[in-house]
Amino acid sequence: MELNIEAIGKQYKRGTWSLRDFTLTLEPGVVGLLGPNGAGKSTLMNIVATLLKPSEGRVLWNGSDDPNALRRDLGYLPQHFGVYPNLSAIEFLQYMAALKGISAKAAKTRIAELLHLVNLEDAARRPIGGYSGGMRQRVGIAQALLNDPKLLIVDEPTVGLDPAERVRFRNLIADLATDRIIILSTHIVSDVEATAHTIALINKGHLLSYNTPDALLATMQGRVWDLTVTRDDLPYFKEQYLVSHMNQRPEGIQLRIVHDEAPASHAQITHPTLEDAFLGYTA
């Protein structure tokens, strides 16, 4: 099982490239796709999910560039998606199961399991039109898992979920990751930190780094500083350095700064986090 993204690029009508020369090979596990807004994450997801044709390059699923071969194994949860409001969750999932070519008998079992998994059993027969944002998101998750996908693409999946649901979703992703490829796109670093085996950092349409979380953090060793400054000095540090975190303290303001050299003589080197790495690479 392998997904090859080979030198893909996407140019829009006005000539701007939202993605350029992007190459990545993915194997089973969770790859976290991290990048700021407008980095090209959604374009990449749409291309891999066969919704968008790349201007250059190609996507190979197990060696084939046939979109339908990939669609057979694909589960996709887009960032924004609609539902048919008059259908209940069961009916909507039955419809999606039919489109995904799942037999009625297999779909029945699968839908029941998934509704239990996403805790929508109680609301399963209500029209989706009246669901809350979080409930709709859970319907989206269920439909993505309907065909037991070998490739699961989830774009900002935890948007609309409450903190408890978010934690459980992370666990679900981790649990599912053993025998499939999962692409998790988000700008919530803690979601990636909790689940990803590898992290692809992307900005301005280019792949900046593709590493395991540990390797990514290693690249930031010695570049993250901790120091406390007075309120008067704060504007200077904010202007001159990349401040990844601020905390109010009785003795002043504690700053976390990403920089190659010590920003002040009293600055202490500290352990980097993924958030530091994200800012260090993309700022």
Next chain:
Amino acid sequence: MQIIQIAKADFLQRVRAPSFMIMLILTAILSTLFVPPLDANYAVLTLGEHRLRYNSVGIGLMFAFTISVLLSLFAFYIVRNTVQRDRQTRVGQIIATTQTSTVTYLIGKWASNLTLLSANLALMTIMAPIMQLLRAEVLTINIVQLVLLIWLVGLPVMSLVAGVAVLFETIPFLRGGFGNIAYFFVWTFSLASLGLIGTDLGISIYDPFGIAYPWFAVYAQPNAPSIQALNLLGGSTRLMPVLDVYPISWSLPAIIGRLSWMAAGAGVAVLGVIPFDRFAKPQGRKLVNLWEKLFPKQSAASGAKAFEVSRLTPLATDRVRSRFLSVIIAELRLLIKGQPWWWLVGLGGIVILGLLEPRPELMVAVTIWPVLVWSAQGNREKTHDTAALIYTTPHPVVRQLPATYLAGVILTAVLMSGFMLQLTLSGAWLALTSVLSGVLLIPALALALGTISGTARLFEISFLIWWYIALNASGFPALHPMLTDSPATIPVYLAVTAALLMVATLGRLRMVVQ
């Protein structure tokens, strides 16, 4: 100031969409048809046996009347959706939390509608003298007459349409496709009440269409024939005697009358204050409330169990393959789901009616019943924003699209089943074949128009016009496959069906990566 800002934002949003340019291009093309060549076999505006001379007054009258009578129908469908767009994009919810009053909001929307339609009038004002010069019957241009006729007749009509469009969007049951149908009948009855389709014109000051005053002015001319029928789209420019028309003097009461209708348009929009929910109710809420009353919401404790991690039963590979029949059933369910009980009762009634009275006119008449069901085809993925889910399933073109079409055909066949059974029993094979070709054609039309337009409106209005003309043009049975009495027209309808399916396929291919 707020009104201007609301209207401006809404107007800019619309003019930057490709559909605005398409609308202007269509208007320019139609403008050339409003003034047929001197040797044409049709005339746009006739008085009895006469056509109007192509001077500025004659051409101004042709434009004004066409705007008033025909554009008043299409304008509604062009501007409809301004409030609905705010609902769908949730901008409405943001506006609802500001100090903007509902009246201000609705007038802003009316103003935006009116501005958009005025762009059409402006284009026609440019096209009118161009057409006069092109046809070259009279080369002297009286721009004042042209402008007064187009704007004094046209603008108040557009204002009324803009207001009605806003009002319809504030009334829950008129927001969707039912409103599209309702407006068609409102428009038809409005024209009928004027007597435009007949021979009398009515009283000018009470005439929202604004055509009575200029037309009476023509009647008052010394060279005018004795009172005769006014007709739009009749006769032949080439063969008809020409009537000279003189400049029309607009009296102050006539101008005030037109301005009053203009203000009435804003008034109609403001009436929306009464039914408008100010974006308080999301769509589908009514159903949920009823359900929630019957079955109370789950407790917070059960909600906390969300995403209990467990292993799913793996899906065997042989359980996943192409199942076309399942897709057809799923599409059929999607078509029917959400229809109220009385709609299904009506469907049953039509089946029984078909068994009792298999008359061709009745067959055509009953096809209005599922128009809102057909019109969802081809655009559902866009309307409900499910394209990302549907188009990432295997074979969205060769499997899902034909299944959507066949579901439409099955529904149409059920609708016509009573008629078809009776025709079979009576051995009326030609009539049966005609009905079958209609059963194949109508869903294909819905699918094609839905796919290329991305909305239900294009099919709804096209179908209604076709349906209305077919029922009323008794001398032209070939206008509808279910009316035709000639075996030769059936292959034509089948070819049209095939062409429409091709259009739908190409439209879908454009959206899906191959």
